[in-house]
Amino acid sequence: xxxxxxxxxxxxxxxxxxxxxxxxxxxxxxDPRHTTERMMxxxxxxxxxxxxxDGLRVAHRDVTGHEVRTEFxxxxxxxxxPGLAHGGLLATAMDExxxxxxxxxxxxxxxxxxxxxxxxPVPVGGVLHLRGWCTGVHGRKVYVEGEGRxxxxxxxxxxxxxxxxxxxxxxxxxxxxxxxxxxxxxxxEG
Ligand SMILES: CCCCCCCCCCCC(=O)SCCNC(=O)CCNC(=O)[C@H](O)C(C)(C)COP(=O)(O)OP(=O)(O)OC[C@H]1O[C@@H](n2cnc3c(N)ncnc32)[C@H](O)[C@@H]1OP(=O)(O)O
Numbered sequence: 702x703x704x705x706x707x708x709x710x711x712x713x714x715x716x717x718x719x720x721x722x723x724x725x726x727x728x729x730x731x732d733p734r735h736t737t738e739r740m741m742x743x744x745x746x747x748x749x750x751x752x753x754x755d756g757l758r759v760a761h762r763d764v765t766g767h768e769v770r771t772e773f774x775x776x777x778x779x780x781x782x783p784g785l786a787h788g789g790l791l792a793t794a795m796d797e798x799x800x801x802x803x804x805x806x807x808x809x810x811x812x813x814x815x816x817x818x819x820x821x822p823v824p825v826g827g828v829l830h831l832r833g834w835c836t837g838v839h840g841r842k843v844y845v846e847g848e849g850r851x852x853x854x855x856x857x858x859x860x861x862x863x864x865x866x867x868x869x870x871x872x873x874x875x876x877x878x879x880x881x882x883x884x885x886x887x888x889x890e891g
Contacts, residue, residue, distance in 0.1 A: 713863035719837025726767040726835035729807035748797030786823040803866040810866035841868040
């Protein structure tokens with residue numbers, strides 16, 4: 702298996718560009734210590750889960766080194782303008798793809814920042830072929846870039862993105878945050 706070389710060009714800003722001294726990515730595959738039953742078997746993800754009835758069902762196709770390929774079939778429910786995909790959902794499909802790059806480096810990560818460039822509209826009924834790759838790792842921070850092409854892996858580029866993913870402890874996913882989600886008590890000072 703050949704690991705693709707680290708690519709630097711793209712839409713990244715200073716906050717999504719690896720700093721001086723960042724390490725090259727090392728693809729290990731998902732760390733089994735991070736993929737507990739709760740995480741690994743979870744099918745409720747809006748991005749890719751089979752149990753998410755209204756989800757995007759982004760299909761994970763292939764992993765080569767630190768590069769991940771996915772596909773997003775744009776359905777009528779994903780429209781923004783008539784017949785065209787909503788940009789926010791395209792960003793979600795990209796988030797899903799770039800996030801899985803970080804997990805395939807064996808890192809339990811969440812999205813800290815996601816930047817997107819939209820280059821062409823994506824029609825309903827079309828398949829967006831997404832690709833994400835890691836540009837560097839610095840401490841808890843994983844820098845990822847990606848692109849989505851219409852109709853095939855060599856089709857026209859519709860979206861480009863750069864993201865910063867941050868490693869978190871297991872507790873990030875297991876902590877009960879219900880109380881935090883409730884409105885603050887009346888009269889409480891903010
Ligand atoms: C096979 C399985 C597939 C599985 C495939 C899975 C795919 C999942 C795809 C979906 C992923 C999601 O949508 S995740 C859901 C959306 N994201 C979230 O909910 C995250 C919410 N945010 C947070 O929880 C927090 O803000 C964190 C964890 C991101 C950071 O908080 P923290 O842990 O306190 O750490 P903090 O010190 O603030 O940040 C750590 C370092 O990152 C930097 N940093 C943090 N945020 C930013 C930012 N927006 N822009 C620049 N830099 C940032 C800080 O400056 C710092 O740098 P330095 O000082 O170290 O240099």
